Amino acid sequence: MTDDVDHPSDALLRLAELHGITTDFWDYHGRRQTPSASTLRHVLGALGVDAGSPALVDLALRNAEDTPWRQVLPPFVVTRQGRSVHVPVHVTDGDPVRAWVEIDPDAGGGRRDLEQADAFVEPRTVDGRRVGRATFALPDDLPLGYHEVVVEGPSAQGHSPAVVTPARLTLTPALGDSExxxxxxxxxxxxxxxxxxxxxxxxxxxxxxxxxxxxxxxxxxxxxxxxxxxxxxxxxxxxxxxxxxxxxxxxxxxxxxxxxxxxxxxxxxxxxxxxxxxxxxxxxxxxxxxxxxxxxxxxxxxxxxxxxxxxxxxxxxxxxxxxxxxxxxxxxxxxxxxxxxxxxxxxxxxxxxxxxxxxxxxxxxxxxxxxxxxxxxxxxxxxxxxxxxxxxxxxxxxxxxxxxxxxVHPGGADAWALRDVLAPEASVGAPPDMYNQQGQDWSQPPWHPQELARAGYRPWRDMLRTILRHAGAIRIDHVIGLFRLWWIPRGQSPALGAYVKYDHEAIVGILALEAHRAGTVVIGEDLGTVEPWVRDYLSERGVLGTSILWFEYDDQGGPLAPEKWRRLVLATVTTHDLPPTAGYLADEHVAIRERLGLLTEPVDQVRAQAAEERERMLGLLRGRGLLGEDPSEREVVEALHRYIQASPAALLGVSLADAVGERRAQNQPGTDQEYPNWKVPLADGSGRPVLVEDLVESSRLRSLARVMNGS
The missing domain is CATH 3.20.20.80 (Glycosidases)
Incomplete structure (x- = not known):
């Protein structure tokens, strides 16, 4: 993404890194990329940092390095239950300071004095003042909750939220003894x-x-x-x-x-x-x-x-x-x-x-x-x-x-009410890939990482608390967005964006705390380009992933045996961005893209690839004794669901559209007005509407339910 003319300087790269901008990443060709200098300047601008000249870069760099020393306390402290964490406190060098933590009233309330840790850090001169750092240890036996660290001294008066989050969510309360x-x-x-x-x-x-x-x-x-x-x-x-x-x-x-x-x-x-x-x-x-x-x-x-x-x-x-x-x-x-x-x-x-x-x-x-x-x-x-x-x-x-x-919509209520913690000069999207070679711009303003932290993540917490109040589980779309998002500066091409990182320990931690309090299971949609360490991290925190039959491949590019799928996932045959299984088996996903002019390869070639994929899957089903030689559409759908039952997945999902024989997709990615996205009423394979009253009488739904119940 860079050339010799627009290659970023070391100072600009350092400034970008200090503000959470990823300065190298792997593109869909497997090539390592560095955002151009102009891209970094634009993304920094969206973060409120003027990097328009080398002098301004140097000024912004000094400011970024000094900012933590200007703060008595960090804007936000997060830890996991059972872990201690050090909290830096900045005072005039040599001044005394004391610190304590006010316990969340919902966790019993009270006050705990904090002990100063033996962790010397060289003082720093900031704005003409010699600033020292005292380090206090947040104890490892604090209860779950939203606490507050308070400090007091001749040159230090301050308080900051300190959140203790669950080390790991568990499925046991929800599933009981069920596998x-x-x-x-x-x-x-x-x-x-x-x-x-x-x-x-x-x-x-x-x-x-x-x-x-x-x-x-x-x-x-x-x-x-x-x-x-x-x-x-x-x-x-x-x-x-x-x-x-x-x-x-x-x-x-x-x-x-x-x-x-x-x-x-x-x-x-x-x-x-x-x-x-x-x-x-x-x-x-x-x-x-x-x-x-x-x-x-x-x-x-x-x-x-x-x-x-x-x-x-x-x-x-x-x-x-x-x-x-x-x-x-x-x-x-x-x-x-x-x-x-x-x-x-x-x-x-x-x-x-x-x-x-x-x-x-x-x-x-x-x-x-x-x-x-x-x-x-x-x-x-x-x-x-x-x-x-x-x-x-x-x-x-x-x-x-x-x-x-x-x-959220750039002209909506959150963009209006939460603009202090959003970055309105940027939008969220995706870098170029094999399906969208210009990248994607979803037109949604992202969270501003630093401002969200300064707000104590309250907008995130309040939103989760409202949604989870009547939820048994929650699916997080594009869960990688809790770790990093592709920022596109306003007016720029999606190809000229960069990844901006978030404090995932804080964001996922608050999600875990609110889910724990609500007794809610959390599933992250981790399809696509998601680094393995992210999946490992989410699994460590008890957040389930997502497995879609058609997207599970082995090292040779063939279907991954279900026995090798992950345990902590919601496993399904299809998703709302694909046609229902009956439509997929009938190549509806090819036909739609051909009608709408979305194919990037000759239609005969795409059909041949789809047929090969379908026949390979049917062969696997036959090889496992799940399917006969001349199956009906219904038998194939049921066999595919028996196939995913061979996985160790904790949750199995069945599309209601699959259960009634619907063929039409709800959404066709890459379209706006060309296809009736999110407007398709539920119908059977003949196009007849299926009402709620029809569901319990549906022989197809009951038959598939028997399959899912192990019959």
Missing amino acids: RVWGLMAQLYSVRSRDSWGVGDLVDLADIAWLTGRECGADFLLINPLHAAEPTTPMTPSPYLPTTRRFVNPLFVRPEAVREAAYLSSADRALVEWAAEPARALNTDTGPIDRDVAWTAKKAALEVVFAAPRTGARQRAFEAYCAEEGTGLDTFALWSALAERYAGQDWPDEAWDLSSPLVAAARTELADRVEFFRWLQWVADEQLAAAQAAARTGGMALGIMHDLAVG
Whole structure:
């Protein structure tokens, strides 16, 4: 990526490394690459560091080296339970200082004095002052929790969060004595019932979970991210480009399931029914799901229900929810009201400043709408709780498995409210590879590593806490993003990006702590280019990986025997970025790319490669006695699932689309408007819609469930 003209200087490389920018990496050809000087300058600029000239580089380098010495305490301290860690404290050289730790009230509270360690470090002159470093030892017997280190002395007054995280998550609480469990994977919006409003919702989620738990023996239900989209139309269809990852898309709320809906006057009940008619008419429509029609109808109905009186207990419950979610909910609700006000037009510059007079005035002017959007989150939270309760009542060991997207929309609520801990002058993407030779730009602003640490990782913690409250498990999309992300400076090609590293010990540690407190299993999507040490690290922390049948290869490039797969994984035959198995066996993945002009090789060659892959897999199935000579499509699908059962994987996932014979993909990577991504309703192999009510009567689903139950 560099040439002699744009080769970075040693000073620029050092500056980049001090700010967490990876200065060499391996590309998809297996070649070692160094980002160009211009790329490093742009990425440093996105981090707020001016490296526009050699003099500025030298200045920034001195500042980066001096900054830790200017801080009395590091902005954040993290350790694992059972480990001691040293905490540096900077004071005027020779001054005394004492330190203690305030214990997390949720971990028992109290105070522990810290002992100074014998760890001499040469003093340093910073800003004309001789600064010394005292090192204190955080004891190894602190309980799990969010503690605070406090220091006091003539030249040192300060405090800093100190988080003790679980050394390792364990599956035992969730799985008990089971060697493994299996579950279903569904795109919730695609699975509708007769009572849906054109889109699968949280009541449908509860019904699917209870039915498949009780009738099929499934132990979890993995669903697409439920993160909030815009509160207006057109609504972004991709669940992986949300406006916020913390709160729920109210599109998934069932209006009639809100308690107050049962006590509406006949006139108001009629308004709700009238609103539902155009949306319910879509439940058996075979065309693309229309979120805009569904949300327009639901929003009108929910406004009627919101206006209905609540009992004193219900009002207190609403107020308690708002108090628990705090400023995060208030800010999201205010953004939603502003997004509604400025729908279809550019926001004034002043509206992007949370401290501006315009935003202050809006808090008062839009107070009723802010309250409405708070309320939407409360009723969504209630329906999520009911879905998880239904899953567990139905016999599921885990229940609902949520999905966490990589990032957020650049014009969304998180980009507005969390801009202090994001890097708006960059976006997340991927470097060039064999499928996308120009790289990929996902248009999502990344976390700013240093600012996130200065904020004590509270935005990350608060988001996890909200999502995990009603989750039995969580899947982390693109889990390598907790370690490093490909940053693309605004206006630059994805090929001109660089990897920026994160403090994975802190980020994964907080994830582990919140999951431990919630009793949640964590799965990381670790497909693609993931360094082996990352997989080892996640396994060490008890975070499961991901294995997809078609992506498991041995050293010779052939299918890896399932017995050699990893134990700590969620293993599946397919994924939402591939056609369902019936479609894959019919070469639908080739046909789609041919129709859309996405092939980079001659179609006959791609078809031949797909046929070879398919026949090789069928041969393996026959060799194991899992398949006869002239199998039906259903028999092949079941044999593939028996194949993954030969693996030691702790979790096995079955696509609901596979279970009903669906052939169409939910998402075609590399497309936007060319394919109805995230809009395909669940149907059988003939294209007939499959409703929630049809699932338990599906002979194909029941047969595949028997396979997964070992029959």
